[in-house]
Amino acid sequence: MIKIQKLGCACEKPTSSYTEFRTSELGTDQTPGIHAEVSIQQCKLCQRIWICYAVNPEENAPAVRWYKGIVSKKNRPQITSENALAYLESVEWYVYGGEAFENTTAFGAGKISFG
Ligand SMILES: [Zn+2]
Numbered sequence: 001m002i003k004i005q006k007l008g009c010a011c012e013k014p015t016s017s018y019t020e021f022r023t024s025e026l027g028t029d030q031t032p033g034i035h036a037e038v039s040i041q042q043c044k045l046c047q048r049i050w051i052c053y054a055v056n057p058e059e060n061a062p063a064v065r066w067y068k069g070i071v072s073k074k075n076r077p078q079i080t081s082e083n084a085l086a087y088l089e090s091v092e093w094y095v096y097g098g099e100a101f102e103n104t105t106a107f108g109a110g111k112i113s114f115g
Pocket residue numbers: 009010011012043044045046047048
């Protein structure tokens with residue numbers, strides 16, 4: 001398991017007022033039945049890099065749930081839109097939220113299911 005330290009930074013409990021990050025698109029997870037957009041976010045406050053996996057059960061609809069986890073600079077080049085989900089499931093903790101969770105965020109770990 002990949003250990004990740006919590007720093008208490010705003011990126012760990014993102015609210016709508018948290019905008020201190022830059023985003024770059026990584027791509028779409030092409031796994032059949034999953035419509036997920038994968039992006040990289042770098043927090044401007046702590047400089048850590050997050051893999052952000054945003055899912056909607058329907059194609060071309062806005063994400064209703066998202067999961068994001070920290071990746072090191074060293075491991076970042078190995079992340080693709082296809083292995084991002086497996087990466088998130090392998091880290092010590094990730095943050096999840098979105099409409100499906102009434103726009104609250106929480107820490108999670110382990111298997112991610114979209115049931
Ligand atoms: Zn941060």
